[in-house]
Amino acid sequence: MDIQALQQKAIELRKATWKMIYAAKTGHTGSDLSCTDILVALYYRVMNQTAATFTDPNRDRYIQSKGHAVEILWNVLADRGYFPKSDLKTYSQFKSPYMGHPNNHVKGVEMNTGSLGHGLALSVGIAKAAKMNGQSYHTYTLMGDGEQAEGSVWEAAMAASNFKLDNLTAIIDHNGLQITGKTVDVMNSEPLKAKYEAFGWHVLEVPGNDMQALVDALEAEPQMGKPTLVLADTTKGSGVKFAENKAEWHHKVPTAEQYQEALDDFDRQLKEVAK
Amino acid sequence: MINMGEKAGTVMCRVLTDEAKQNADLVVLTSDSRGSGSLVPFATALPKQIVEVGIAEQDLVTISAGLAHSGKRTFAVSPASFLTMRSIEQVKVDVTYSNANVKLIGISGGNSYSVLGSTHHSLQDLAITRALPNLEVYMPSDQYQTAALFKYLAHSDVPAYVRIGKKQLPDIYTNEAEAFVKPGKANVIRQGKDIALIAAGETVQTALDTADELAKVGVSATVVDLVSVKPLDTTLIDQLCSDYPALITIEEHSVINGIGTAVAERVAANGNTKLKIVGFPDEPAIAGTQAEVFKYYGIDGADVAKQAVNMLS
Known part of the structure; x- marks a missing residue:
């Protein structure tokens, strides 16, 4: 998919996610919007994985460590044909598998996440298996920046470098906000670039809601023997002006007026990108 | 007359070495614990089938789960005290909830470390492991049972926690078949x-x-x-x-x-x-x-x- 088509897809998926959260009256709205472009770049362009190849041992792997941004993942997987879009009408309802964090009863989910600080270590195990087996698949994981306060992240960062996992790419959705406020105020994990470099990683810092920049970073050749970190500088709530850069939108549900205002704006953005 | 058998760790190492020679996907992970786990012979015989994660028990469990998800049969070996307490959330989420085929081997379990104090005792490990859905829990009593149990574990697809101690065990049984x-x-x-x-x-x-x-x-x-x-x-x-x-x-x-x-x-x-x-x-x-x-x-x-x-x- 070319960049313009990816941009269009990202707007469509933001809109679908926005509608799903409004209907269910629950969701991590700002977190979903923040990382939408990253998921679109991975699922529609970068990753060697489709619904048809999901059980192929050579598929690329994706672990969403920031499991709370699950609404965008459900919409991406549905749109990519992993399950019928109509299934998502049950999102968060009684007995629905489409619950508030990824679970592997749903096709497309490798392993369960939701407790922060697990995804990078899971990905280390998956990438290490590829090295041991001589397989060529690549493993991607998406973390939050608030999540960097979890100690297990740094155990895994050390291990990825120690095992020379150049078949592993971690992406940090670096929007600077978490539920309580600014990440630098809650628990300052900066400077992330220098820290990961000190841990032996190859780090690419990019504007994380810029599709071209994201694709360029994710498609760049890895450095031999080093895991790659894409530090994606994003905007929490990206695509909904009144929700952007506001910590309270971490899991806020829009009012009827806000709902319509954003829908109108998504339609305007779709016209804009089609020009 | 009580006949003293081998230590559980020695038996575990022998069985896992035999099984791993037959199955290249059988992998042992340790957290700087290959010595206390009696696994040096395994590491010497099969260096490509042992993964050292350092003193990082949380990631020991999660990396084991990631490997298991990718087709490996993983045995995560670490002192029972740390494996079941420091890493319990990793056990809950990455092993039992995700249903990853990880065998969690708690060595030096119970009061084995005696004088080293409560940091090193695992006297609450059954309390928490037996409450986790989708996890089998075992405690072998002698060398024959340990051998039979590890042979079963090497072929089973279900996550399990096994607690073994440090000391030489008296024989309870005379053969593996009756033991497990x-x-x-x-x-x-x-x-x-x-x-x-x-x-x-x-x-x-x-x-x-x-x-x-x-x-x-x-x-x-x-x-x-x-x-x-x-x-x-x-x-x-x-x-x-x-x-x-x-x-x-x-x-x-x-x-x-x-x-x-x-x-x-x-x-x-x-x-x-x-x-x-x-x-x-x-x-x-x-x-x-x-x-x-x-x-x-x-x-x-x-x-x-x-x-x-x-x-x-």
């Missing part, structure tokens, strides 16, 4: 008629000692080796409830939420019998050799026999 039958199957290793003693792991010998003491005073005791703490052999426990007026559980674990509690849950639902739970009290264990500490807390053949006589009188 299947998950959820306990072994009646001595048949009596007055009282039933239930144990697992190293306290199976304590139960046999108790039965010997009781025989001296004319009390005939049945001795049960649970092996499989979860799934529990509920059929046998139900039978014991109807056959005996009194049961005693003997465990190297806190009296809270261990083997005694597992049996009590069944007794409460189905039984009409008295139950005494012998184990570690709800306090940090005192220092001493393992034998001294066990004696101090009354986890000892002579002491348990006195309690049995009291229950029956």
